[in-house]
Amino acid sequence: MWKTILRRILIMIPEIIILSILVFLLAKAMPGDPFTGSINPKADPAQIHHLMKINGLYDPWYQQYWNWVVHLFHGNLGNSYQYQEPVTRLISGRAVNTLWLALFTTVLTYCFALPMGMYAAKHEGKLPDSIIRIYTYVTYCIPFFVILVIGIWIFGYVLGWFPTTGSVSSTANPGFPTIASRLYHILLPGILGALFGTVNIVQYLRSEVIDAKGSDYVRTARSKGVPEKDIYRHHIFRNSLLPIAAFAGYSITGLLNGSLFTETVFSYPGMGLLFINSISYRDYTVITALVLIYGILNLLGTLLSDIILSIVDPRIRIQ
């Protein structure tokens, strides 16, 4: 299996290289440059020229790309123009926030979705099923940010239950209070994201359970005299949950996409917000690095899903 994983990773490499070139070119194709963005009358255009030059921004793109690649092999993604610090350091700070939130959201999503999907399937065609169906449809139809904006407004401002900005309280002491404060900060975005993210899992799980309900092995279990409750527990749910486990990896894509919105609404300093800022500052190095990282995370997500699936399902062994 390790071999297979390694091979999958090797196959990823050309994809990543192509992506990096693509992103690099696209970033350069954006009008403007990293320095004009912060234009102010005190800044001397000559100095901006000077900065452009020492940063190699006047070089042809392949030269710039080559330099970038060379640096990459030294673990150096370049410096952010806007933040004037190494991109690796900048992003690693933000990545922790984003991943922390993503992880939390995933956990919550499963906490919401699993009972809902199972409950709906168990009572297929009845009232609870319809209610859950309508719920999933509505969340499916409402744009994500609307949920976020309304959520932050009600729970953050009107009720004041949750913090509305940042990732941690500025006065929290190190250690446990900091962790608690971090959790407190991701609670609301996490819940909202989870409420929104349940749709796919609920529907998938529901249809899985319904399929399993009618399957032959469940009939076999019935003929063994297994009580209905245990049939659900040992056969239907168990078998339906396994493919769901694989969703965890795929859901990374959705979460990362959502991070752009969540982080903007909650002024939560993660990679998504960093991306949006970097776009308007034309912070090429950061843009390139972020798109690349998101791309790689997407890839890893699918890989993770495949691995999970091959672990939980004895029928599947990665070829």
Next chain:
Amino acid sequence: MESTSEFLNIKDVNTSFKIKGKYYDAISHINLEVHHDEILAIVGESGCGKSTLATTIMGLHDPAETKITGEIDFEGTNLLSLDEKGYNQFRGAKIGMIFQDPLSALNPLKRIEDQIQEVMDYHTNLTAEQKHDRVLELLKDVGIVNPKRTAHQFPHELSGGMRQRVIIAIAIACKPDLIIADEPTTALDVTIQAQILDVLRDIQKENHAGIILITHDLGVVAETADRVAVMYAGQIVELGSAEQIFNTPKHPYTRSLLRSMPQRDNENDDLYVIKGNVPSLQKMPHTGDRFAPRIPWVKSSSHETNPIMHEIESGHSVRCTCYKDFEFPDQGGQRA
């Protein structure tokens, strides 16, 4: 001696399915008894209600979609009067069932051992160790060469024949009095089919169980059954010992079936073809002989209006009186 040991008595059972709000009989007025130490075969064309009968006995129908009337006496209990919990005392413990498709009938994600043990969990008080031993014993009984290894495997790692053996092991784990085998060999090769049938028979001998063997393969019936019930369109049309059915078949349907089989002696002739089709559930006639439309050359007066079973010799009954007048039309290649 056999008739005294009867333990399952199906009395006038009707099972009807709800299709678009209306109930249609899939099996009607079934009367049947099963004895210890016998294999009762049920044969008939596809869709005639064989599986429905089996699942009715097992109580596996969704009560919201099916209506069952009549009485199924099993060792003094009317199964049809039981609730779900009561039924579970019988399923697996006193009645075991073997299904047709050995792959889908096993939970793909559980080891063989767990699947066999499960039935013991609910019906015995054995310790984990005892159960484990019993699993190995069972696997050996059904002819698995390396029980230890197999117990640890997953269904997809086994061949079709092995899986079917596992299913048999599950069915007999609690030494049930009745085993219902619904087309246990249809999905298997002839050589494996023969082995499985041998296993079934050995098991029956050992446990003194009664087996209901459902199949559409007359050869299988002839090889294994003690008694045979021939079903057509939801009804039993002929019932008797294997010898009676194969040597002196009476009902036109039974006779037609036997005649349409490729045999050693009809190699160069055309086979006999039964005219027409089995009516679908919704179009099933409620009166008259259901087989009548397929033997149009037989005078309608030969049929009874409400055909009943006639016992024509000890243990041999036939539905309707038309068998008396039945003869095959003298034709060569008949086109349907």
Next chain:
Amino acid sequence: MSLIEINDLKVHYPIRSGFWNRITYSVKAVDGISFNIEAGETYGLVGESGSGKSTTGKSVVGLEKITSGSIMYKGKDITKKSNRKELDYNHDVQMIFQDSLSSLNPRKRIEDIIAEPLRNFEKLDANEEKLRVLQLLDIVGLDADALYKYPHQFSGGQRQRIGVARAVATNPKLIIADEPVSALDLSVQAQVLNFMKKIQREFGISYLFISHDLGVVRHMCNNIAIMNRGRLVEIGTRDDIYNHPLHIYTKRLLAAIPETNVNHRQEHREQRLEVEKIYQEQQDKYYDKDGKAYPLVQISPTHSVALPEDLVEKIKHEGEVKA
């Protein structure tokens, strides 16, 4: 000259694995078989599940990419796509499938299904075409109103007859029938078998009849080949195979057929168990050290069997004695 000559046909399915996804081994679905089909005969191909029957059949119609060997038709090797094109091979060779439902496109009307090969191989105008389709329906005994129906509106037997109609539409010389009746009930099976025989009588078609049901094969076929693990273990006439089986595998297969005679079932069973016992004991003798069957050796003009030399000698000897 035979209609079709199959020569040392091999079909291997590569199994890829390992680090570079290289072919690590291959499933030898068909591993060197040769036989000829004569015009107008029904050639039976029998064997256990997975023995490579369907693969052989598919190779003959050109659905399978073969690994090596040749299939000669009209002097040309039709395993090459270009030759198939040139000969309009599928005009002459057609196939009937086991699963009648899945072999008929559920979205197409019967008319279009039957007309499909006509449209590809013969240029007919709309009326001619319709007429031909109606004729074909008539041949297989279906009413004209079937024309506009869809496959699911027919019973299994009727559907299989539609499949036959499509197969005979182009007046083929050979039809590959891959388990055409395995999915059918006894009475419906009789219908279809009768039809196949009838059409053969009328049009002089040859069949390659693939089945695992020895009863049906006996009813249909003049010549029979027994297949085992991708190889042929025995070929011969119906009489050779059913009355003088030589290979242990053939014997075992025959013994496993359930006997409809209830009066002798006990004997039959004992006989089967005995064959099984011999099979278990002597297996090694009949297969080489890789578990493969030996090359075929001719015993009589019609009868060949895959046995090692010494056994052949013995059998020849005994056979003479017996005779």
Next chain:
Amino acid sequence: MEENLNKHSDISAADLERLSKEAQDEATPSSSKIIWSEFKADKPAMVALILVVTFILFVMIASLFINTPKMMETDIMNYNATPGSNGFLLGADTGGRPILQQLIVGARNSIGIAIGLTLISSTFGICWGLISGYFNGYIDWGMQRVYDFMMMLPMTMMIIVLVTIIKSYNAVTLTFIFSIFYWEGTSRLIRSRTLSESEKDYVAASKTSGTGSFKIIFREIMPNISSLIIVDTTLSFAENIGVETGLSYLGFGLPIQTPSLGTLIANANDPNNITQYWWTWLPAALLIIILCLSISYIGQVVRRAADASQRHGISD
């Protein structure tokens, strides 16, 4: 042999017509008929269908009577006019532009984008999926790699980058940009179905009948997955109606002069608007939800119609 065939030609050409007609009358309903009868059997679905169709028609026609440039002119005196005031039925936005008219034109634009996007991405995705699923070997391998690559791309980010690059982008360019990324789901779905469909014997039968590959793909396989295609297209249409909403929120959506449901909902990005000027975004949000729900509901009915076992209406 030919004469053998002719032996059976006891049908005259004259009978042919009568026969075809008779047969035609008894023929199975086509899939569109099945779907239609399914709608007739399901009242709420009918309501949804009528709702969606009339709404789309209404929006298309009504927007013809609205002079969009004129409507989009600012009238700063009517800044956030409340509904009902100054003849603003649904009020006005920060630019004093009437919400009702914007809603109509916006819905037209959004639906237009959704239709365009659905058409392009579905057509492409379907072709991609069919071809990649039917051919195995190098074609499939190559197509799969492209697909994998596309799947890896972080979509929203890429769209944002593209949107910033293209200087004068409008609804049409936006539709194209989205199309680059939206075919993947369809393609995956179609491919997996095509894979299983290609293994069915009717495909083999077509091959032995001498039918060419592309004909098999588009004339044999495609009709068989048509229900899947219809369902998928309906659902993606529903999904695509609000597709630019998120971008508008992040500030990369359509220009203000091109009203769309997205730009209207994006009014909610200012928390003040949420309560104080709710009419600037709420109607559009409700509209999207209702449209989306109706269309998804229609999609469900279509799906049911496509799956014979779940049919409520007529059966064969």
Next chain:
Amino acid sequence: GCSNNSSSSSNSAVKFSTNYKNSDATDKSATKNGTLKLALVNNSPFQGITDPILGSNASDAMAFAPGNLNNLFKYDKNYKIVDGGLANQKLDRKAKTATITLRSNAKWSNGSDVTAKDIEYSYEVLANKKSTTQQYSSDFENIVGLKEYRDGTANTISGITFPKGENGKVAVIQFKKMAPSMKFSGNSFIWGSVEPYEYIKDVPIAKLAASDQIRKNPIFTGPYKLDKVVEGESTSWSPNKYYYGKKAQIGHITINVVSMNNIDKALQSKKYDSVVPFAAASLGGTDYKNLKNLKGYTNIGKPSLSYSYFAFNLGHYDTKTGKNVSDSNKKMANKSLRQAMMYALNIDQVTKKFGNGVKQRANTILPPIFDKYYDKSAKGYTLNIKKANKLLDDAGYKKRNGSKWRSDPKGKPLTIHFGAMSSSSSTEAVYQDYLQQWHKIGLNVKFTNGKPMEMNSFYDTLQKPTQNKMDLWLGVWSMSSEPTESQLYGDTAPFNYGHFVTKKNTELINKMNDSTSWNDTTRAKTFKEWQNYMNSQAGVVGEQFSYAWQPVNNRVKGFNISPANDDSFYSNLTLTSSKMK
């Protein structure tokens, strides 16, 4: 200073005080144990560069304001440098020197002394070739030896000397020439902050911005010291016991980034005492509408340092000579056309509607915060369609051949391209309004590219030495506290995007900083003359001035945002209760 311009009758701007005069008594314990919560209004996280030389964004300046940004000088309300800050400055016009004397108890927050070297080192950081600063301007080359240092031919800046040694408190800067703006804070000749040389000397200047000394554990000279910085989102502060001046009184100050979208709600739900005061940008008109009646808060404000303007494209930038050149053949070269366009605008109406009182029409291109220089009597351009039409008619811009639009005097169709930056929907509504106004006088004005442009594309276009895409545009300048306009409108200024160059203009701009301007009255006169001249030429015309205003919770005492208080703003703050009001 608010405009009482008679012509802008509809312009009823609110009057703000710069000082929240809280009459409640300071609650000692609340102050000592309490936390003052300030919001930093920004849509993106701050960068975290505590060094004002390296930082390029206002958000950093705001995030680290309680450390006083190591400011050297105290100034009055006109930003004129006065004694009493961290250092005093003495200019010697004859000797062309500036003598900067640190107070004797000047200390960094880690307890070490602020030295003369620290003053000098800021010029090294600024001028070093490898420095990432965006603050460097060629004006600094006026310091003797600085260019040599920058070019690498010298290791030190020879023009900066330490009469009392490096560790002394005096630094003398030798200039090539003196400029009157040197008297003011924020001029481009004398840098106004110090660098902790001892603390950062081991970090190469190129890597300074990324170093821990700057980002994680920075030291300051202000009343508060940094306790903690949460990257990009918040800073927290406590009193700096080494501060030279009045000791800080509040136990903790926290500053949190709050996005513009959320700030109203955040204040309404009393999450913050106030926002970090910032002279150039702040809360807008809509915010004022939402917050003006907020209970428990009082609004204070002062005129902002920024203004918006219309500029016309009148020439090109000659990259060889480094000079702007006016071209008479440019589309907008006709003064009447420009004036007519300005007369057609209803800016008063617009500001009234959207400004909610915190904005007003800009009657010049110098914001009123420069009380002394700002010409409040300047007329600017008020709505006068008649006059606009007449100007156009007279200049020969007539509607010909029944066209809806005017064509140019030669009879060629005239389409004017208006460049604007994409922004909030209400701002974009205003653009639309302007277009309509121009249409009213028959001018075919269209958006460049058909719609407002994204900021980067906008400046990308303007920075081309020659461009014909935008004939006029609406831009914003935010000024430093010293109002010399040479960098924006001088003949050599690259930022002079409109390339408006006349002899008179050059003369006036030069005069702002020549020897006559050492006299404040003369200098003020020059500024006023320049403002009127610019108005008359209509090459660049002001659009709006705004207030930098903010609500302050009533528990805060000593909140005074007058420039004169900048130096001790944070040390003057106290709380009157532990809970927000």
